[in-house]
Amino acid sequence: xxxxxxxxxxxDWTRISEDSYLRKIxxxxxxxxxxxxxxxxxxxxxxxxxxxTLLEAIAVAYGFNPEGGTxxxxxxxxxSHSELCEAVRIVKGxxxxxxxxxxxxESFYNVATKEMEYVDARHxxxxxxEKSHGESFLAIAQKYMRGEGIYLFDEPEAALSPQxxxxxxxxxxxxxxxxxQFIIVTHSPILLGLPDADIYSFDRGEVQLCAYEDTDSYVxxxxxxxxxxxxxxxxxxx
Numbered sequence: 001x002x003x004x005x006x007x008x009x010x011x012d013w014t015r016i017s018e019d020s021y022l023r024k025i026x027x028x029x030x031x032x033x034x035x036x037x038x039x040x041x042x043x044x045x046x047x048x049x050x051x052x053t054l055l056e057a058i059a060v061a062y063g064f065n066p067e068g069g070t071x072x073x074x075x076x077x078x079x080s081h082s083e084l085c086e087a088v089r090i091v092k093g094x095x096x097x098x099x100x101x102x103x104x105x106e107s108f109y110n111v112a113t114k115e116m117e118y119v120d121a122r123h124x125x126x127x128x129x130e131k132s133h134g135e136s137f138l139a140i141a142q143k144y145m146r147g148e149g150i151y152l153f154d155e156p157e158a159a160l161s162p163q164x165x166x167x168x169x170x171x172x173x174x175x176x177x178x179x180x181q182f183i184i185v186t187h188s189p190i191l192l193g194l195p196d197a198d199i200y201s202f203d204r205g206e207v208q209l210c211a212y213e214d215t216d217s218y219v220x221x222x223x224x225x226x227x228x229x230x231x232x233x234x235x236x237x238x
Contacts, residue, residue: 045202147178
C-alpha cells in the first residue's frame with residue numbers, strides 16, 4: 001500500500017503553451033504521471049535534463065514557496081519558476097505531514113536572509129549567515145527534518161563535504177524510518193547509496209527507474225577512482 005504524503009503527480013500539458021521550452025526537454029516532455037512508492041525518491045540526470053524543474057513544480061504545487069523554505073515562507077527575489085508549476089497536480093495520501101521544507105542550493109542565500117525577517121521571541125534566528133555555507137546548509141536541513149514530514153531537496157550536497165554528506169544520509173535514513181518522505185535531486189553518489197530508495201533517471205530522453213550502479217554519478221565516480229591515472233592522462237593529454 002502506498003502510504004506516502006505525495007503519492008503521485010500528474011502533468012496537464014494543455015496548460016503549457018505550445019512554444020514552451022518545457023516541451024523541448026526530452027525527459028520531461030512525455031511525462032504524464034510519476035508515482036512515489038518509497039519514503040525516499042531520488043531524481044538523477046545530466047545538467048539541463050529537467051529534474052530540478054520538475055522538483056520545483058512539485059514543490060510549488062504542494063504549497064511551498066518557489067525559492068524554498070517552509071510553507072510559511074512567502075517571498076520572491078526573482079520570479080523564475082516555470083509554467084510547469086501551474087500544470088502539475090498532486091495526489092496526496094491520507095496522512096498529513098507535521099512538518100516540511102523545500103531546500104534548494106541555488107536560492108539558499110535568499111532563504112537564509114529571509115529567515116531573519118520571520119523571527120520572533122518564540123522563534124529566534126539561527127543566524128545562518130554567520131556560519132559557513134556548508135554548516136548553515138546542514139543546520140537548516142537538520143532543524144526541520146523529522147519523522148512524519150515532507151522534504152524536497154534540490155542538490156543538498158552542493159555545499160557539503162563528503163563527511164557531511166554521510167551525516168545528511170544518516171539523518172535522511174532516520175527520518176524516513178520515522179514516517180517522513182523525501183524527494184531529492186542529487187548528483188552525489190554518496191546520497192544515492194541510501195538503502196531502499198527509488199532512483200528516477202532523467203537521462204537517455206525519458207524518466208525511468210534505475211539501479212544505483214546504473215546512475216552516471218556512480219559509474220563516472222567509480223571509473224575515475226579506480227582508473228585515475230588513465231582517466232587524467234586521456235583527459236589532459238588530448
